[in-house]
Amino acid sequence: MFSQAAKYAIKAVIYIWTQSLENRRVGSKEIGGKIKTPEAFTAKILQPLVKAKLIGSIKGPNGGFFVNESHEEVTLKDIIKAVDGDGLFSGCSLGLPNCSEKNPCPLHFEVVKVRKELDNMLTSKSIKQLAIEVLNGETRLAKVV
Amino acid sequence: MFSQAAKYAIKAVIYIWTQSLENRRVGSKEIGGKIKTPEAFTAKILQPLVKAKLIGSIKGPNGGFFVNESHEEVTLKDIIKAVDGDGLFSGCSLGLPNCSEKNPCPLHFEVVKVRKELDNMLTSKSIKQLAIEVLNGETRLAKVV
DNA sequence: AACATTGAAGATAATATTGTCCGTTAATTG
DNA sequence: CAATTAACGGACAATATTATCTTCAATGTT
Numbered sequence: 158m159f160s161q162a163a164k165y166a167i168k169a170v171i172y173i174w175t176q177s178l179e180n181r182r183v184g185s186k187e188i189g190g191k192i193k194t195p196e197a198f199t200a201k202i203l204q205p206l207v208k209a210k211l212i213g214s215i216k217g218p219n220g221g222f223f224v225n226e227s228h229e230e231v232t233l234k235d236i237i238k239a240v241d242g243d244g245l246f247s248g249c250s251l252g253l254p255n256c257s258e259k260n261p262c263p264l265h266f267e268v269v270k271v272r273k274e275l276d277n278m279l280t281s282k283s284i285k286q287l288a289i290e291v292l293n294g295e296t297r298l299a300k301v302v
Numbered sequence: 303m304f305s306q307a308a309k310y311a312i313k314a315v316i317y318i319w320t321q322s323l324e325n326r327r328v329g330s331k332e333i334g335g336k337i338k339t340p341e342a343f344t345a346k347i348l349q350p351l352v353k354a355k356l357i358g359s360i361k362g363p364n365g366g367f368f369v370n371e372s373h374e375e376v377t378l379k380d381i382i383k384a385v386d387g388d389g390l391f392s393g394c395s396l397g398l399p400n401c402s403e404k405n406p407c408p409l410h411f412e413v414v415k416v417r418k419e420l421d422n423m424l425t426s427k428s429i430k431q432l433a434i435e436v437l438n439g440e441t442r443l444a445k446v447v
Numbered sequence: 448a449a450c451a452t453t454g455a456a457g458a459t460a461a462t463a464t465t466g467t468c469c470g471t472t473a474a475t476t477g
Numbered sequence: 478c479a480a481t482t483a484a485c486g487g488a489c490a491a492t493a494t495t496a497t498c499t500t501c502a503a504t505g506t507t
Contacts, residue, residue, distance in 0.1 A: 161397070201486095216483055220482070260446060262442060274419045277412075297407060346455095346456095352454085360504075364453090365452075365454065367454085
């Protein structure tokens with residue numbers, strides 16, 4: 158469903174939110190350690206998110222990645238789109254070049270419902286809310302030993 | 303959502319059904335030509351489907367791929383699982399090793415709904431029915447020029 | 448029996464994705 | 478202002494996916 162990069166991005170961004178809620182900036186080393194993703198690759202994935210202003214970053218000592226009020230409207234869908242493109246959300250699911258209502262592929266009308274739920278999953282809760290649930294211990298970002 | 307291989311497989315199997323409904327076996331050359339997929343790669347993708355008895359094949363002159371009554375219960379979900387594995391339908395969508403009801407990832411409960419619709423899309427109509435819709439001109443397997 | 452046809456299987460190649468490493472740039476601290 | 482820290486950016490490497498090609502095995506035709 159999601160690329161490896163997108164999975165890492167989702168976990169990383171939620172983790173960044175948990176820490177920003179406690180007023181801590183986090184470095185890529187800490188992120189990789191906490192959510193069990195390869196550090197350098199995770200850092201690489203976060204760069205386009207910074208460029209797209211979906212998260213913030215600051216260099217130097219005590220620097221790192223963070224989010225604030227300006228990022229409250231950002232959804233996981235925005236994250237996925239920045240990392241994987243929007244192929245999951247639009248275009249023909251079978252790859253037909255001119256698939257449309259008038260010229261539908263066999264899945265054209267069915268895929269609408271799947272995408273509706275997908276959209277719902279990735280936009281109905283704010284990332285902040287997801288982070289709060291992690292802080293509350295209701296959900297987890299990594300294997301608990 | 304689907305790998306390239308799975309997209310090809312879906313189109314190929316529906317095409318095979320359209321032709322079997324008219325009592326024609328089809329070769330990989332014809333399949334690739336009709337649904338606009340690379341011929342050799344398409345043939346390769348069909349092999350595991352034959353092995354899993356999701357479609358039939360026969361060698362030699364006038365041979366090719368086909369389906370019959372014994373394949374009427376096969377669903378697109380079976381096809382996807384044979385080609386891509388069942389990662390789309392089960393396991394943690396974020397890749398957590400021990401994600402569960404007791405230890406849920408942030409998307410654990412949300413992904414259920416998406417998978418329900420996905421399941422519905424890939425199992426509610428038989429492949430035969432999808433092929434009939436193609437034969438009727440209601441849907442298409444390739445770009446119409 | 449010889450030959451042509453078509454799927455099966457394996458080797459190989461091209462491309463995309465995943466992942467690492469290292470030098471550069473920006474920010475903070477002393 | 479020098480040293481340190483951490484993101485940024487580009488090069489590079491490993492692996493997976495996509496795609497091709499060649500040989501082999503099975504089947505039908507002449």
